[in-house]
Amino acid sequence: MPPTPDTAAARHPLRSALLADAREFLAARLDRLEWSDAQRVGRALGHLAWRLAGRDRRHALEHLALALPERSARQRQAIGRASFAHLGAMLGECLWLGGRGSVEIGRHLTIDGWQEVERARAARQPILVLTGHCGNWELLAAGLNARGLGMAVVARELDDPGQQEALLDFRARFGTRTIVRGSPGAARELLRTLRTGGALGMLIDQDTRVEGVWVDFFGRPAWTPSGAADIALRFDAAVLPTFVARLADGSHRARIQPALELPPDARAATQAMSDTIEAQVRRVPEQWVWMHRRWRRQP
Numbered sequence: 001m002p003p004t005p006d007t008a009a010a011r012h013p014l015r016s017a018l019l020a021d022a023r024e025f026l027a028a029r030l031d032r033l034e035w036s037d038a039q040r041v042g043r044a045l046g047h048l049a050w051r052l053a054g055r056d057r058r059h060a061l062e063h064l065a066l067a068l069p070e071r072s073a074r075q076r077q078a079i080g081r082a083s084f085a086h087l088g089a090m091l092g093e094c095l096w097l098g099g100r101g102s103v104e105i106g107r108h109l110t111i112d113g114w115q116e117v118e119r120a121r122a123a124r125q126p127i128l129v130l131t132g133h134c135g136n137w138e139l140l141a142a143g144l145n146a147r148g149l150g151m152a153v154v155a156r157e158l159d160d161p162g163q164q165e166a167l168l169d170f171r172a173r174f175g176t177r178t179i180v181r182g183s184p185g186a187a188r189e190l191l192r193t194l195r196t197g198g199a200l201g202m203l204i205d206q207d208t209r210v211e212g213v214w215v216d217f218f219g220r221p222a223w224t225p226s227g228a229a230d231i232a233l234r235f236d237a238a239v240l241p242t243f244v245a246r247l248a249d250g251s252h253r254a255r256i257q258p259a260l261e262l263p264p265d266a267r268a269a270t271q272a273m274s275d276t277i278e279a280q281v282r283r284v285p286e287q288w289v290w291m292h293r294r295w296r297r298q299p
Contacts, residue, residue, distance in 0.1 A: 020162040027095040035108060036250050038096035039089045046088020050081050053291075060084070060290035067218035068285065082286035086246065090136045097139070098170055102146040105174065109143040109244070113256030117149060120238035120259065126194040127151075128228060128237040130260070132205035132277040133289045135244035138167075140254050141201055142174035144242070151199040152177040154190065154227070156208060176201075181210065194235045202228040204270070205277045206289075207296050214299050215271040217278055223297050229269035232262060241276040245284045 030038045050057055060083065064076040071079070097104060120127050129144065129151060131137055144151055153171065157180050158164040168178050179186050179193075179200075193200055204225045205217075211230075214221045232239045239262060244254040260276070262269040281288045 016160050016162055019160060023095070023162075023166060027098055030092060030096045031099045033096070035093075035096060035104075038092040039250055040092075042088040042090065042092025042095075043085040044088065045091065046085035047081070049088065050084040053084075056291040057084075059293060063290050063292075063294060064285075066220060066295060067281075079285050080290055083288060083290050086287045087289070089246065090138070093136055094138055094170060097142070098173065102142070102174055105139070105143050105146045108250075109139055109252045109254060111143055111147060111254045111256065113242075113258075114147065116238075116240050116256045116258055120240070121197070123238070124197060125238040126197055126235050127199035128232050128239045129199060129201040129256075130204070130228060130239050130241045130273055130276065131201065131243055132203050132280065133292070134205075134277070134280050134284065135246060135254075135287045136252060137203065137244065138170065139252060140242065140244040141171065141176045143244075143252075143254060144199075144201075145175035149199050150175070151201045152179050152189070152193050153201040153203075154179045154181055154186075155203075156181050156210075157183070190231075194231065194237065200231070200237075202231075204228050204273060205281075205294070206292055207294055213267040213270050215267070215274045217274055217294065218281075220295050221299050222274070222295055224270055224274055226266050226270050228273060229262070229266045233264065233266060233269060239273065241273075241280075243280040245287055 030041060033041070057080065060080040061076060064071070064080055068076060068079070117127065131140065141151065141153055153176055155178055158167065171178055179189050190200065207223045208225060210225045211227060212223050213226045215224045216222070217224070231237060239260040241257040241260060242254060244252050246252050257276070260272055262272055
């Protein structure tokens, strides 16, 4: 079980306070900059983290070796370094957007495939937006809701209460409700969202302590949450794989893919969902969270 926010704060009060102060300091400085400058500062922080965060760097390189053995060690090193810079840029972008409105989302994010949402709505199907920790996934959620999707996201509670509050505030600013997994009333809110024709956003590309199944991910067994498949099959939801990527000019492009045709078995459906995430990671490997211990457990 992950620690509750109160327990985490009690265990690391100084770290929690320092994180909050650093976040506020950085957000105040970034607010004065242009979008591209905020990205540049974030990338610099990511490069610094690559140098200083030895354990995360080691995990990233280990996972890259497992997933992309066909790449040379030098290529994997470059992907790992770029992924840290990407996450730093994502931090810069989110902190910069935290003091602005939805109009800024449209200036930096293009969404392709909106007709898939309209098709599902015309069929009166609930929508399940399937994605992973690819690109700037928080910007993706903000952009979809700025477009009028009305999506709630299902997510675990962060260990640090300050980070949790800041993240929920950011999402709410752009119309994204967060259904905290395991919280009182979470199941009821989830069911209400689906039964009223709403949309749920779910990320299933991490090894977390939830109900799941073993599926193949980059050729290795990976424990994967099965809740998305269970929900989709139970409610006949339109599962729309949706991914966002940062482009060379600093803008972002999201693509909503056609609805998945899911097999009736939850494990096979979870495999089909995971395959779409793997395909996106292979397309843009430098924009995924390689430091996450995706293959931490093995059957």
